[in-house]
Amino acid sequence: MTAAPPIGFAGPDVPLLEDVRSCIHCGFCLPSCPTYLATGSELDSPRGRLHLIGAILDGRIEANEHVLPHLDLCLQCRACETACPSNVPFGQIMEDARAAVVAGPEAPRAWSLRALALRNVVGRREVLRAALAPARLATRFGLQEKARPWIRRAFGLRAPMLEAQLDALAARPFRRSGVLARPPEARARVAMLTGCVQGELTPRMHEATLRVLARLGCEVVAPPAQVCCGALHAHAGDAETARDLARRNIEAFEAAAVDAVIVNAAGCGAAMKEYPRLFRNDPTWLARAERFAATVRDATEYVTSIEGFDRGLGPIDAVATLQDSCHLAHAQGIREAPRRILNAIPGLQVRELKTPDRCCGAAGLYSLVQPEMSRAVLEEKLNDVEATGAEVVCTSNPGCTLQLAGGIVSRGLEARAVHVLELLDESYRARR
Template sequence: MDTQEKQRIQTAFQEKMDYDELMNCTRCGFCLPSCPTYVETGRNEVHSPRGRIALMKGLVDGVIEPSEEVKESIDLCLGCRACEPVCPSGVNFGRLLEQARDAIYQSKKPTLPEKVMKGIFLKNIFPQQNRMIGLTGLLSFYQRSGAQKLAQATGVMKLFPETMRTMEKVLPTVPKRAEMKERPRHLQPLHTTRKKKVAFFSGCLMDTMFMKTNDATIKLLQYAGCEIVVPETQACCGALHGHSGELDQAREMAKRNIAAFEEAEVDYIITNAGGCGAFLVEYAHLLKNDPDWDERADRFCAKIKDITRILVELDFHKQPLSLPEQIVTYQDSCHLKNGQKTFMEPRQLLESIAGVKYVEMTDASRCCGSAGIYNIVQSKMSMQILDYKMEQAMNTNAKTIVTANPGCLLQMKLGIEREGLSQVMDAVHIVDFLLAAYERANDNKKATKQVAAAQV
């Protein structure tokens, strides 16, 4: 970093950081054992929440200068927010991290990879769902045309880093472009009376690459007694922008989504991706200084609810649910647990399925190392964290690892592939798992009735 760049970063820290929040940290150290990067770096204080807060405060106070070492510490943070629930002072570390990244990345000259990622993906693709459909449509063509098999057979994939090669193998089968465009916007309950009217936040990646999981979510809500509205003008939640130091663009995404959902007049806004949901509930903080949007953001945030929470509230776990006998474990989505405070509901739903033996893995709520695009930009640390996670999962003897976030899902599939366990273990999003359990139980119920009727 040259002198001018250092000065810009230091000024940005002084302008953007919430100094009162920095001062809330009492340096007690309760956060240390909960931080994956602190543990995995051999208890290096620089890579702990307490250490990072000290660096942020030092920059604001002018005690230390911006450096590559400071940037490395901020970049290496997963943003999992596991430090927040254990903090006796209630420090909102996730907000401080976003402010710090905003200060750094809006003040320094970007590298070429950063320019590409932000210019193409964050600014031009994720905010425009039609472009997301176009991009994932290319991936669908790659998978269906035989190009994927050819790339794997000819060794072309060996040109890419190991993590990306393995990730390419575990990507879901992407729907055709036409399927992604034909999305329902208003649905009624199935086989039951209406209990709630909800809006569904479909997301960007979730409604393209993981469209089948979105379809399963909608079906579960229908079975649970919900009328569902899916606003057409909704957009990407902005989480990747916020976590990458693009807070201004994240605010624009927030405004688009608030406006899109205001007209729906629903009881709740339902999400099925832990990372998206945790960022959506932060809109009130994101727009707190905007007098035109602060109250609208408060109303929006008050309605956000994860799919597992509403299913439990509507007693979905008391309906017939069954699957073939198997051991199942659950990997917490960091942002679902630490951001949305949703922890028991997924477990309650899994434990209600006949045929399923639920076994809690050690450190189920410790980050899996996915963290948005962390497993690409910080691959070494991500794989180190994933190796620990897979060790805990294997100790449960589970056939299925269930999770509640697309990034976690791909990371666990990546771990299964790396361990050579793809023939005996699988990773599944919880809504896909629950839908299979519901439909199997109810198909069995119908079959039993038909047999009884035939015998009469």
């Protein structure tokens, strides 16, 4: 074993050797990995990626242009963590590795640019809104229909996601804050994460979540000082910005003095439950992050914890299926809650996908950064969806919903993609 320092890794977030060494190379992760299934190459498998990261740490190889594409091709879906019998913290290691690359002197330009864009656009609400404003204005005049052929020509494989996003802009954004609902004799006081892109692109998820929580007797607030959760930043290796956003959110939600922080985006919820991971070198914030993380609940998790959520539901006569959002199933370990909700809806026929917990290829920015692999993974998912004959495809995350919505349009399926809580909300309202 060489003692040379890692070449191409730098900064405080270099992956921990003990984490990497917890992999025993059994290979159980291979069939769970969408990219390994697509390429059949060890380099694009969790075991292979861990081995590459370990070899970089050992100084046996450099984190160079022949290695990084294999790390970049990872969806960070964390299905490998579910499959892993040794509890290897793969998500953490991959985030650390990306952070160590971004912090290095020779970070690939694309990685640095991505981090820059995330920091200055997604991480800053006003900039994000301004950036989306022209497209939003265009949808007011119905221009998205005219733009469609051009988008397909210009953006190729990225087109379905972009079209879905453009279509989404036609709805009025959700930008509310402060006290959102105050039912008499509230059973609990909860806060909602309104997020960055989510309020802009999938406002109906927030509206539905808010109505459901209020109906179940919760006082709902949205602290105005809250910011983007930082998940995308952490995934892209910008740990500094992720920490900055995490600190601001912890302060904002602490000040709100709530019983629980409700998150209806599985990716954001996972990131917030895992805030402590960002502070392994900072004991003061680590303790605070741990206290905060204990209050975070996924919306489906919280709703199903309330007794009687399944009463007063109206019928929805449709065939539905559920895509386990990766960061709900694999990162948060929640699989039952969304199913309990769907199964409670009268008239709804729920048909399971063959592989409900395999990624749909959305994976945050992935569909735009790795359009080919994203599309390949999506096509598999659409085959699975099509075989169920589902008219409603439910997810627990806005990214998955948009990806599936885009896929449904491109394949010409007669279906719609919604968040589980949107369907629950519809069912409550169908009763009236």
